[in-house]
Amino acid sequence: MADAELVKAIAFGLTYFYLKCKQSEIKKRRARRQRRWWMKKIHHNRTRQFIEEKFNELLYEPSGEFDNFCRMSYSDFEFLLQKISPMISKHDTDFREAIPAKFRLAITLRFLASGDSYKSLHFLFKVSVSMISIIIREVCRALNEILKDLVKMPTTAEGWLNIEEGFRTKFPHCIGALDGKHVVIESPTHSGTEYYNYKKTFSIVLLALVDSKYKFVFADIGSQGRISDGGVFNNCLLWKRIIRNEIDFPPPCPLPGSNINIPYVFLADGALALSQHSSFDVYDSSGNMVTPGSWRRDNDEYNALQNLPQIPRRSPMHGSI
Known part of the structure; x- marks a missing residue:
């Protein structure tokens, strides 16, 4: 009888130890990694004024740099923007301003036109790599939705x-x-x-x-x-x-x-x-x-x-x- 109780106690202890270890592993997986910073310094001046200035520089360049940058005329760009803006626009929050639909479309068109890596676009537009990957997918879905009947x-x-x-x-x-x-x-x-x-x-x-x-x-x-x-x-x-x-x-x-x-x-x-x-x-x-x-x-x-x-x-x- 004593031996049987001892075996039960050992089995119970091992089971309890195993469950505690599994719970600890699950907590570690769920634990969110702390950010080292909220926003990189090179992104701090990505304001709406910065975005408008960037577009104006390309638009008013006499050599037609905007057409080369997006591989389309500004009138075509505005046409697409008007169509997909309700589908890709985001709301501002208390923490930061949303990236405008115009900028989202420009990022996607530049990617499709040049094949630049996300890292390269990150330095060009001052938008994080992870956000660029999300933006391009969302905008491509929206473009496909509005242009598929054309x-x-x-x-x-x-x-x-x-x-x-x-x-x-x-x-x-x-x-x-x-x-x-x-x-x-x-x-x-x-x-x-x-x-x-x-x-x-x-x-x-x-x-x-x-x-x-x-x-x-x-x-x-x-x-x-x-x-x-x-x-x-x-x-x-x-x-x-x-x-x-x-x-x-x-x-x-x-x-x-x-x-x-x-x-x-x-x-x-x-x-x-x-x-x-x-x-x-x-x-x-x-x-x-x-x-x-x-x-x-x-x-x-x-x-x-x-x-x-x-x-x-x-x-x-x-x-x-």
């Missing part, structure tokens, strides 16, 4: 004919130029060669259909870099709708000076197979390519996605607009 395909034959008017002088019956772009990224964790492309970089693919003014009509974003432009196109929503005859293309009609009915087509390069509604690159009398690929002419100058460490795996159908 990229849409025509729903009628008349809409496609309006696009054809822009190409008519150089290539009659063209209703859009189709091309793909490899956007370089850092290799996602445990992805192997899934995003490794023929250019020996890691990338995701942007496949876009544009009109003669480089305006996007359709875009498919997120396919793995190992997939060719033809493979991306064959799995995108646009091709699925074409083969199901769900798109109201204009009926075939003769070209000028001919009596043979010819279908309306997309212009593309050799990466996409020739079919009823696609053609290859065409050059005009001056030897210049008509449109395919020219919408991405400035893309290689900057790339924000190179600094994104994690790009989730996506199927070729993911991200279609």
Whole structure:
């Protein structure tokens, strides 16, 4: 009997000791690390006056520095700001003033335009790295929400004919130029060669259909870099709708000076197979390519996605607009 009671006592003691240790570990995890400082000294002069002065310096520079800084005109900037301001604005508190919506949009546009690291933007805008990471995500979500309806395909034959008017002088019956772009990224964790492309970089693919003014009509974003432009196109929503005859293309009609009915087509390069509604690159009398690929002419100058460490795996159908 004495031995049994001794075993029970030891077991109880060990259990109690184990529970106390676990409670201590939980308290340590929950304990909030004390801040070494409330705000870094370089952030102290980040006032509304400082923000306005920074914008005015860029805006009134005669060489057009604002357009280069944000990769858009100030009128376009104001248009976006008016749309997303209610979605990204924050309230001031007793401790500090909120970062204005104008500054939040400028931080995001600069990141997308240059691909600068958060640390670099931190020194430029005097906003902490952690706050910049939050701002960019919030603003990108807001931009996607307000602009998603601006990229849409025509729903009628008349809409496609309006696009054809822009190409008519150089290539009659063209209703859009189709091309793909490899956007370089850092290799996602445990992805192997899934995003490794023929250019020996890691990338995701942007496949876009544009009109003669480089305006996007359709875009498919997120396919793995190992997939060719033809493979991306064959799995995108646009091709699925074409083969199901769900798109109201204009009926075939003769070209000028001919009596043979010819279908309306997309212009593309050799990466996409020739079919009823696609053609290859065409050059005009001056030897210049008509449109395919020219919408991405400035893309290689900057790339924000190179600094994104994690790009989730996506199927070729993911991200279609």
